[in-house]
Amino acid sequence: xxxxxxxxxxxxxxxxxxxxxxxxxxxxxxxxxxxxxxxxxxxxxxxxxxxxxxxxxxxxxxxxxxxxxxxxxxxxxxxxxxxxxxxxxxxxxxxxxxxxxxxxxxxxxxxxxxxxxxxxxxxxxxxxxxxxxxxxxxxxxxxxxxxxxxxxxxxxxxxxxxxxxxxxxxxxxxxxxxxxxxxxxxxxxxxxxxxxxxxxxxxxxxxxxxxxxxxxxxxxxxxxxxxxxxxxxxxxxxxxxxxxxxxxxxxxxxxxxxxxxxxxxxxxxxxxxxxxxxxxxxxxxxxxxxxxxxxxxxxxxxxxxxxxxxxxxxxxxxxxxxxxxxxxxxxxxxxxxxxxxxxxxxxxxxxxxxxxxxxxxxxxxxxxxxxxxxxxxxxxxxxxxxxxxxxxxxxxxxxxxxxxxxxxxxxxxxxxxxxxxxxxxxxxxxxxxxxxxxxxxxxxxxxxxxx
Numbered sequence: 001x002x003x004x005x006x007x008x009x010x011x012x013x014x015x016x017x018x019x020x021x022x023x024x025x026x027x028x029x030x031x032x033x034x035x036x037x038x039x040x041x042x043x044x045x046x047x048x049x050x051x052x053x054x055x056x057x058x059x060x061x062x063x064x065x066x067x068x069x070x071x072x073x074x075x076x077x078x079x080x081x082x083x084x085x086x087x088x089x090x091x092x093x094x095x096x097x098x099x100x101x102x103x104x105x106x107x108x109x110x111x112x113x114x115x116x117x118x119x120x121x122x123x124x125x126x127x128x129x130x131x132x133x134x135x136x137x138x139x140x141x142x143x144x145x146x147x148x149x150x151x152x153x154x155x156x157x158x159x160x161x162x163x164x165x166x167x168x169x170x171x172x173x174x175x176x177x178x179x180x181x182x183x184x185x186x187x188x189x190x191x192x193x194x195x196x197x198x199x200x201x202x203x204x205x206x207x208x209x210x211x212x213x214x215x216x217x218x219x220x221x222x223x224x225x226x227x228x229x230x231x232x233x234x235x236x237x238x239x240x241x242x243x244x245x246x247x248x249x250x251x252x253x254x255x256x257x258x259x260x261x262x263x264x265x266x267x268x269x270x271x272x273x274x275x276x277x278x279x280x281x282x283x284x285x286x287x288x289x290x291x292x293x294x295x296x297x298x299x300x301x302x303x304x305x306x307x308x309x310x311x312x313x314x315x316x317x318x319x320x321x322x323x324x325x326x327x328x329x330x331x332x333x334x335x336x337x338x339x340x341x342x343x344x345x346x347x348x349x350x351x352x353x354x355x356x357x358x359x360x361x362x363x364x365x366x367x368x369x370x371x372x373x374x375x376x377x378x379x380x381x382x383x384x385x386x387x388x389x390x391x392x393x394x395x396x397x398x399x400x401x402x403x404x405x406x407x408x409x410x411x412x413x414x415x416x417x418x419x420x421x422x423x424x425x426x427x428x429x430x431x432x433x434x435x436x437x438x439x440x441x442x443x444x445x446x447x448x449x450x451x
Contacts, residue, residue, distance in 0.1 A: 047160040048105040048235065049128040049174045052121065109234035117227075119192055123181045124231065131177030134298040135170060141404035143379040143391050143411070146170075163250045163373030169305045171254050172261035172370060175232050176297050179262050183224030183291055187217050194223040197289050218288035221269045225262050232258050249313040249373055256319065260368050264300055267368075268292040301370070308370040319371070380411035394450045410450035420447045 100106065100114035100121070114121055135146035144159075144166050159167050186194035197218035236251040236258075243251060272290040275282035310322045377383070382390040396406035396415055406415040426441035 048103075048107070048110060048232075049131070052103060052106075052125045053128040053132060107235040107238055109238050110231060113231050113234065117193070119190075120182065120227065120231075123185045123191065124178050127177040127179070127181030128174055130181065130294050131173045134177070134294050135173055137295075138169075138298050138302045139166075141402075141409075143409060144376070144388055145394075147389055160254075162376075163246075163253055164376040165305055165308045165370070165372045166376060167250075168253070168257045168308055168370040168372045169301055171257040172264075172301050172304070173298060174261070175228055175258040176261035176265045176301070177294060178232060179221070179224040179228040179265050180291055180294055180297070181224075182227050183219045183221045186220035186223050194220050196220060197222065219269065219291040221266055221289065221291060225266060228262055229258075245313070248317060249319070252313070252319045253311065253371055253373055256371050260304070260370055261297070261301065263368055264304075265291065265297055268296060268300070304368070304370045308372050309366075311371045311373060313373075321366070321371075378411065380413075391450045396448050396450055398448055406448055406450065413451045415448045415450050417446050417448050419444050421445075 100111045100118070103111070103114065106114065132146070139146045146166075159170055182191070182194075185191050187196055189195065195217075197220045233255055236255045269289055269291050271287045273285040273287040275285055277283035311319050312322055314320050377388075379388045380391055382388070382392070391409050391411060392413075394409055395404070396402075396409040397404050398406055398415075400407060422443050422445045424441055424443070425438035428436055428438040431437050
């Protein structure tokens with residue numbers, strides 16, 4: 001009996017349909033997994049500072065300081081034998097077990113430095129954590145408030161992937177934060193490869209009076225500067241990281257802004273003095289260099305953020321400003337000075353010198369300007385790629401001139417209000433001796449939030 005070709009064809013069709021269903025299911029599954037991985041990568045592709053900031057909680061700084069004070073106790077024999085100059089003895093606490101290879105976001109060069117200076121990494125983490133807190137405070141009234149998607153609370157989002165003003169501020173404050181914390185811990189004797197500020201790092205003062213002298217133990221700004229430059233900037237210099245033209249431009253931008261943060265911190269490191277004498281007469285002063293508070297650096301960088309300058313990468317791969325620092329002289333201004341009129345020639349030469357001095361001042365000022373490549377997004381909507389949670393639910397002010405006014409913060413979506421009970425201390429009185437007693441007051445306050 002001849003075979004039934006129709007039945008065979010039907011079986012083949014059913015078999016092909018089965019394979020097609022399996023292939024389609026696998027393709028859909030692969031597509032879904034790819035989307036999940038891309039979304040997870042956008043959330044978990046954290047910068048080096050977001051990963052290193054977690055190290056700050058691994059090392060109890062107060063415990064180190066308590067141990068250091070005990071070691072520096074004058075009744076301690078070890079202190080008496082080894083500390084003859086009354087400077088803090090260089091003691092360092094053992095660092096926690098830091099696995100540098102497990103820290104996400106570190107480049108190969110940063111991992112090598114991490115392995116060589118493991119005792120420095122908690123300081124780097126604490127500096128990054130302080131910088132994040134300062135960034136959140138400076139931008140608390142802005143649409144972008146230095147935050148990230150809720151799944152990564154406490155970290156700055158993927159702003160490092162963009163060449164925006166916000167990225168410029170972030171890189172500068174991070175670099176300054178690491179420099180600040182390393183220099184401070186050197187003074188406290190908590191790092192084994194550095195100590196107090198060296199004498200040659202102190203500024204050369206002209207006409208120094210005899211009633212004061214350099215002494216004490218100053219913050220080691222030079223060591224912090226060098227370590228921050230080596231650790232933070234090495235990522236932007238590594239040839240092993242493949243970069244396209246856009247990545248090369250961001251690398252130049254990041255290195256510039258890193259240096260701006262360190263320069264501003266070093267520029268505002270000032271001498272601090274302590275008086276010596278009978279009954280506070282201050283016959284003699286001992287002075288040392290002290291780092292400025294991170295809040296002062298944050299305020300300066302916030303002003304730099306508002307006046308940041310846009311750059312572009314030229315055909316040679318170098319960075320240049322889009323707006324010139326000083327407009328070039330026109331052909332009419334480039335006049336030939338008559339030789340017979342010496343007085344007019346001297347006046348014009350003086351104007352030329354003034355222009356040159358102004359140009360030099362502008363050039364020096366430009367060295368501490370923040371730079372950016374790309375225009376910032378609106379930051380109105382929740383966007384994990386741009387590193388923002390949007391402004392929905394943010395508290396705003398109905399005052400039109402307020403920095404966090406609802407008109408600006410809510411992106412024209414409107415706002416809603418509700419009543420909250422605020423508990424605060426009030427009617428405080430001083431009671432002898434020696435305490436302050438306050439009452440607890442409950443007030444109803446109308447709170448406005450963005451839709």
